[in-house]
Amino acid sequence: MPVITNPNSVGVVAARANARLPLRLRRERWLRRGAGLGAAVVLLAIAAIPLYLLWQLWPLSASAGSETLWPLLFGSLKATVYAMLFGVPLGLGAAIYCAQFSSARLRAWIRPSLEILNAVPTVLLGLIAVLWLAPRLYAGLSALFACLLLLPGVMLLGMCLWQRLIPSRWVRVVEGWQPLLMLPLVVLVCVLVFFSTDSTETWTRLLFDPASPWNGLLIGMTLGLAMVPTVFALAEDALLSVPRALAHGAYALGANRWQALTTLILPAAGSGLLAAVLLGIGRALGESMIVLMASGNTPLLSWHALDGLRAVTANIAIEAPQAAPHSAQFRLLLLSALILFAATFVLHSLAALLRNRLRSGSATA
Known part of the structure; x- marks a missing residue:
């Protein structure tokens, strides 16, 4: 009689797996080679960019175009500094709040919203800044400075009144949602300030008179908003990668959330936070x-x-289509592009080293 073999038996399944093993190993080997080839192509492309720029610039001349290049480098530095003043506090503050103080439901709304902001084309942000923000910032300069002076004190007063007047059972109900409750107060203060600054417009214009609506303040606000998602995402990952046992141990010893944050979590995530700032820059x-x-x-x-600027990137975008090959203007554009590539390469390399250090430290812990 023929022996009927169960097709689902262990021996049959093992025999089928052994029969397909050479094909699977060959497929994995080709996939490995394809991935390695793709990585090599990327590395060669990155290395080819500075080599091409140096080849086009050879022989190098240290003094050629330096008088024209310095204002462009200064403009890029100025735009980056003002963007940091707006973007870094917002990005780090949002990351600290979402990682340590926010409720899970609110965090589930904040992170996708910032990811959507990161996906918005920068040309759209620039268009909004030119058509909508610039004329309002130029007309309401006194209101802006009044808001910057009044809002910290008003928010601090609101938090003190909240802690003293609100019952403890309400505090537990809205735990993690306090910033949303602060928004009506902030909006009310801004509206009152913008409708009551006519008397202060004159002396504000005497002290701060912008030459044009397009200036460093506008660049800092718009460019800072564009760098917030990058700083937020990396800073939040760095804070969440810190072992929770550190914070729980601090709570067990009597520390509150703020004390645990400032004494344990922020120092432990310091390299990741610095990497987030460098990538934002x-x-x-x-x-x-x-x-x-x-x-x-x-x-x-x-x-x-309130003065304007001209950055290296903007100068390349404006003059590259008009520059004749091998002319002085063409060499100046190549030199500025090489300096920009070197600066961004150094910043991203430092950020990658700091992130690897944070990950190795988290794995060791």
Whole structure:
């Protein structure tokens, strides 16, 4: 009689797996080679960019075009500094709040919202800055400075009144949602300030008179908003990668959330937070469309927030189509592109080293 073999038996399944083993190993080997080839192509492309720029610039001349290049480098530095003043506090503050204080439901709304903001084309942000923000910022400069002076004190007063007047059972109900409750107060203060600054407009204009609506302040606000998602995402990952046992141990010893954050979590995540800031700086330094549309493109050596600027990226976008090959203007564009590539490469390399250090430290812990 023929022996009937169960097709689902262990021996039959093992025999089928052994029969397919050479094919699977061959497929994995080709996939490995394809992935390695793709990585090699990427590395060669990255290395080819500075080599091509150096080849086009050879022989190098240290003094050629330096008078024209310095205002452009200064403009890029100024735009990055003002973007940091707006973007870094917002990004780090949002990351700290979402990682340590926010409720899970609110965090589930904040992170996708910032990811959507990161997906918005920068040319759209520049268009909004030019058509909507610039004229309102130019007309309501006194209201802006009044809001910057009043809002910290009003928010601190609101938090003190909240802690003293609100019953403890309500505090437990809205735990993690307090910033949303603060928004009506902030909006009310801003509306009152914008409707009551006519009397202060004169002396504000005497002290701060912008030459044009397109200046460093506009660039800092728009470019800072563009770098917030990058800083937020990396900073939140760094904070969440810190072992929770550190915070729980601090709570067991009597520390509150703020004490645990400042004494344990922030120092432990310091390298990741610094990497987030460096990548945000690289994001702002390499941005072209926002700076091109909202800076006024005036090459001025001035740190004043209400003066215009002209960045390296904007200058490349403007003059590259008109530059004749091997001309002085063409070599200046190549030199500025090489400096920009070197700066962003160094920033991203430092950020990658710091992130690897944070991951190795988390794995060791």
